[in-house]
Amino acid sequence: LIKAAQNNTLTLVIFIDLDNFKQINDTLGHLVGDMVLIETTQRLQRIITPSSTLSRFGGDEFLLIIPDLKNSNDAKHIAATILALFELSFVSNNQEFFISTSIGMAVYPYDGTTSQQLLANADIAMYKVKEDGRNAFSFYNADMNIDVQRMLTLDSHLRQAITNKELELYYQPIIDLKTEKIIGAEALMRWNDSEYGFIPPDEFIPIAEKNGLIHQLGDFALNTACSQAAKWQKISPLQISVNFSSVQFRYYERLLSQIQKALESSSLPPQKLDIEITESLLFDHNDGVITMLNKLQSMGAQLTIDDFGTGYSALSYLQKFPFDRLKIDREFLTDMRYSEEKRELVSAIIAMAKALNLEIVAEGIEDNWHANYLKEMGCGLGQGYYYSRPVPAKEFEVILKQGINGNTL
Numbered sequence: 001l002i003k004a005a006q007n008n009t010l011t012l013v014i015f016i017d018l019d020n021f022k023q024i025n026d027t028l029g030h031l032v033g034d035m036v037l038i039e040t041t042q043r044l045q046r047i048i049t050p051s052s053t054l055s056r057f058g059g060d061e062f063l064l065i066i067p068d069l070k071n072s073n074d075a076k077h078i079a080a081t082i083l084a085l086f087e088l089s090f091v092s093n094n095q096e097f098f099i100s101t102s103i104g105m106a107v108y109p110y111d112g113t114t115s116q117q118l119l120a121n122a123d124i125a126m127y128k129v130k131e132d133g134r135n136a137f138s139f140y141n142a143d144m145n146i147d148v149q150r151m152l153t154l155d156s157h158l159r160q161a162i163t164n165k166e167l168e169l170y171y172q173p174i175i176d177l178k179t180e181k182i183i184g185a186e187a188l189m190r191w192n193d194s195e196y197g198f199i200p201p202d203e204f205i206p207i208a209e210k211n212g213l214i215h216q217l218g219d220f221a222l223n224t225a226c227s228q229a230a231k232w233q234k235i236s237p238l239q240i241s242v243n244f245s246s247v248q249f250r251y252y253e254r255l256l257s258q259i260q261k262a263l264e265s266s267s268l269p270p271q272k273l274d275i276e277i278t279e280s281l282l283f284d285h286n287d288g289v290i291t292m293l294n295k296l297q298s299m300g301a302q303l304t305i306d307d308f309g310t311g312y313s314a315l316s317y318l319q320k321f322p323f324d325r326l327k328i329d330r331e332f333l334t335d336m337r338y339s340e341e342k343r344e345l346v347s348a349i350i351a352m353a354k355a356l357n358l359e360i361v362a363e364g365i366e367d368n369w370h371a372n373y374l375k376e377m378g379c380g381l382g383q384g385y386y387y388s389r390p391v392p393a394k395e396f397e398v399i400l401k402q403g404i405n406g407n408t409l
Contacts, residue, residue, distance in 0.1 A: 001115065003067065004108055010069040011108040013118045015126040016044070016082060019100045019134045021060035032092045036099060043085045047078075063119075069107065072139070079103050079137035100135035102126050111140045124148050131206075150196070155207055157193050162216050167191050169224050170390035173399060174241065174361060174383045177375045180404055184239035184274065185232075186383060187225035188390045189217065209247045218248050219258055226266040226273065228393055233272065235400050241274040243306065246281040252292040259296065270300035274325070278306050282318065290320060297322045304361070308349060318356065326353045330364025330384070337369055350377050 004011045018040065025033040037056065044054055044062065053065040064082075069075060082103060089096045104126025112118040121140040127148070129138045161167055167189060174184035191199045208214040222242055229240035248255050263270055275296060281289070282305075297303055304325040305318070328349055336342040346362075353360045362374050365384030374382060387404050 001108060001113070005113075007068075009067070010071075010110075011118075012064075012066040012069040012075050012078070013106045013108070013122045014064040014066070014079065014082075015057070015104040015119075015122040016062040016064060017102045017104075017126050017130070018060040019102055019130070021099065024097070024099065028092065028095075028097075035092055036090055039090060043088075044082070047081055047085065063122075072107070075105055075107065075139070076137075079105060083135065083137065102129040102134050103137035104129060104140065105137060106140045121145075151207060154193070154196070154199065154204060155211055157195065158191075158204055158207060158211075158213060161191060161193070162213060162220070167217070167220060168392065169221060169228070170392055171228075171396040172383050172390040173388050173396070173404060174239075174381055175387050175404060177371060177380060177382050182236065182238060182400055182404055183381065184241060185229070185396060186241040186276070186390075187221055187228075187243070189221055190390075205245065209245055214245050214247050215251070215254075218244060218255075222258060222262045223266070226262045226268045229272060230266040230268040232397065232400060233268075235397070237272070238400070239272050239274050239302065240268070241276050241304065243276045243278075246278055249277075249281055249289050249292075252289050256292050256295060259301070260299075263299075263301075270296075271302070274302040274304055276304045276306040276327070279308065282321065290322075294322050297324070307363075323356075323358055325359040325361060326356075327361045327363055328379070333362060333364040333366070333370055333384075336373070343373075346374075347377055350379055354378065 001011060003009075018036070021033065021036070024036055037060070040062070041054070041056065044064070048054055048064065049066075051067055053063075055063045055065075057063040066075075066078065083101060086099055086101050089098050091097075104122045104124065106112060106118045106122035106125060108118055111121045121144075124144045125138045125140040128144050129136050132138075168191075170188045170190050171185040172188060173182045174186060175181070176183050189201055189205075191201075191204055193199050205214070205217070208217050225240050225242045229238065232238055244255070259273075259275070262268075263273060293303055302324045303322060304327055305321070305323050306327045307329040308326050326349070328346060332342055332346050332349070334342075336346060350360055359381065360379045361381040361383065362370075362379050363383055365371050365374070365382045365386045367386055370384070371382060371386060388399055391399070
């Protein structure tokens with residue numbers, strides 16, 4: 001840095017983190033983990049110049065310092081070269097496996113003038129890559145600091161919100177498209193933070209998944225929804241849909257026990273519980289999860305694959321799971337009226353669901369055209385703002401008593 005200041009040149013600091021390295025240690029053992037670290041070092045040494053500095057910074061993180069950087073395009077080329085190194089497989093005991101990397105970059109003097117600033121900002125850029133899906137590189141920018149600060153604050157606030165019982169469940173009606181009667185409700189978590197206001201679930205749920213709070217959130221949602229739905233059975237025999245994170249299924253024995261306890265303590269019949277599972281579980285599971293899902297189904301609980309079509313679903317995976325219902329993601333309904341491609345996709349999903357004997361629910365119904373089109377295509381159930389926004393329990397109870405069109409049951 002002293003030389004860079006004297007010569008008015010740029011210095012590039014690169015943080016390189018091996019993605020999912022812990023899984024290698026946990027599944028293949030620490031000897032294989034050590035082999036990966038040694039081979040990673042050898043690969044990196046092959047591409048660096050004598051003036052560069054390569055260091056194993058700790059665990060599975062490497063630091064690369066490159067003096068006399070010409071411009072940002074050179075930095076991009078170096079990062080792309082590093083990513084390409086990991087397109088080659090690693091081999092241990094005749095077993096082939098792949099590891100990707102997340103790369104964060106900071107440049108002196110733009111992103112800091114001290115070693116501490118540059119290290120911190122390269123680290124922040126690397127974590128941004130991890131958040132966005134890994135196996136990529138990113139330069140630091142000041143907005144990232146704001147994002148990281150917000151995430152750290154929300155992490156702290158979320159812990160307090162759970163302790164102080166500030167989270168709330170809202171309920172959105174699920175409608176029989178033919179009769180327009182409410183046959184169920186989806187329980188959706190809502191959080192109104194004292195500092196930031198309304199925090200959308202797609203922001204705080206990933207934080208909870210990373211810091212381990214997802215299990216407490218999941219227990220709260222499950223117990224509250226089952227208890228509420230049990231009371232509503234006297235008004236109308238509706239089913240309650242509860243979302244589960246794929247992270248919760250890593251502890252599938254605990255999760256099964258929690259579901260059984262929630263049903264028992266609330267006296268909600270298992271047939272009235274619909275367990276919504278995201279697509280990612282199809283690809284990240286073991287045989288124990290499938291056994292657990294079969295147990296839930298044999299108890300009478302219903303299983304739904306949620307947000308279908310947004311990830312990497314494959315029929316071969318879908319057929320392994322004992323699903324009863326498939327949810328078409330709202331993304332497909334957006335602009336469907338004006339997009340032939342989206343209409344064809346929705347038609348194909350409905351046809352596939354029918355072939356697999358799955359009941360179909362469409363999310364995001366926003367007008368009468370949506371409702372009529374989906375009904376004609378053979379979609380049986382739907383939910384969306386056309387019928388009702390997600391509302392607190394008291395408001396949902398009023399809707400349940402009056403019916404979706406205001407006709408008293």
